[in-house]
Amino acid sequence: AQSVAQPEDQVNVAEGNPLTVKCTYSVSGNPYLFWYVQYPNRGLQFLLKYITGDNLVKGSYGFEAEFNKSQTSFHLKKPSALVSDSALYFCAVRPINDYKLSFGAGTTVTVRA
Amino acid sequence: KAGVTQTPRYLIKTRGQQVTLSCSPISGHRSVSWYQQTPGQGLQFLFEYFSETQRNKGNFPGRFSGRQFSNSRSEMNVSTLELGDSALYLCASSLASWAGEKDTQYFGPGTRLTVL
Numbered sequence: 001a002q003s004v005a006q007p008e009d010q011v012n013v014a015e016g017n018p019l020t021v022k023c024t025y026s027v028s029g030n031p032y033l034f035w036y037v038q039y040p041n042r043g044l045q046f047l048l049k050y051i052t053g054d055n056l057v058k059g060s061y062g063f064e065a066e067f068n069k070s071q072t073s074f075h076l077k078k079p080s081a082l083v084s085d086s087a088l089y090f091c092a093v094r095p096i097n098d099y100k101l102s103f104g105a106g107t108t109v110t111v112r113a
Numbered sequence: 114k115a116g117v118t119q120t121p122r123y124l125i126k127t128r129g130q131q132v133t134l135s136c137s138p139i140s141g142h143r144s145v146s147w148y149q150q151t152p153g154q155g156l157q158f159l160f161e162y163f164s165e166t167q168r169n170k171g172n173f174p175g176r177f178s179g180r181q182f183s184n185s186r187s188e189m190n191v192s193t194l195e196l197g198d199s200a201l202y203l204c205a206s207s208l209a210s211w212a213g214e215k216d217t218q219y220f221g222p223g224t225r226l227t228v229l
Binding site: 034036041042043044045046049090096097098099100101102103104105106 | 117119144146148155156158161163168169171203205209213217218219220221222223225
């Protein structure tokens with residue numbers, strides 16, 4: 001069985017500062033890893049994914065994520081946060097032989113002006 | 114290209130009733146998955162359909178069921194509603210035709226179900 005941990009319920013940063021949202025995972029075999037963002041009263045919006053290859057993945061809205069196989073981590077990063085990045089962020093994992101996404105509990109990001 | 118659409122967006126039901134939620138996937142997508150989101154349990158997988166066949170099912174009671182039509186549109190049904198069924202129900206679609214395909218699930222806005 002696969003699982004995802006997002007160790008921080010909340011992350012608070014000032015606008016213009018770097019933003020990091022942490023994610024670790026547990027899965028048998030090689031995983032597909034994803035980040036989604038959810039704004040209030042909305043569905044999940046896809047940000048980026050890791051399939052294979054380069055450990056640094058670039059996604060939408062200036063976000064990127066670094067895959068670390070030895071630490072089983074997939075942290076989301078943004079060099080300079082915006083107030084509009086304030087939202088709920090979910091990390092998800094899917095084994096390569098399964099259809100089901102398993103999500104972390106989510107991290108609420110607040111970017112203050 | 115239009116995204117995933119879900120109807121209705123909001124529903125209020127009472128205990129014991131049943132409810133049907135609808136999902137229209139992105140054009141060309143043949144896989145539809147359903148998830149339940151609650152504050153206590155987070156996002157949990159309900160089931161996944163491809164070509165009108167359920168391929169995978171989460172750990173939910175038999176009161177939760179679904180189906181997919183030949184045009185890939187999907188419905189989920191919850192019978193004998195309980196208070197704990199109050200949640201945001203999210204539908205996601207993808208191209209995936211087989212497990213392992215490097216594909217992304219795109220989510221709809223969800224249906225907010227409130228059970229009184």
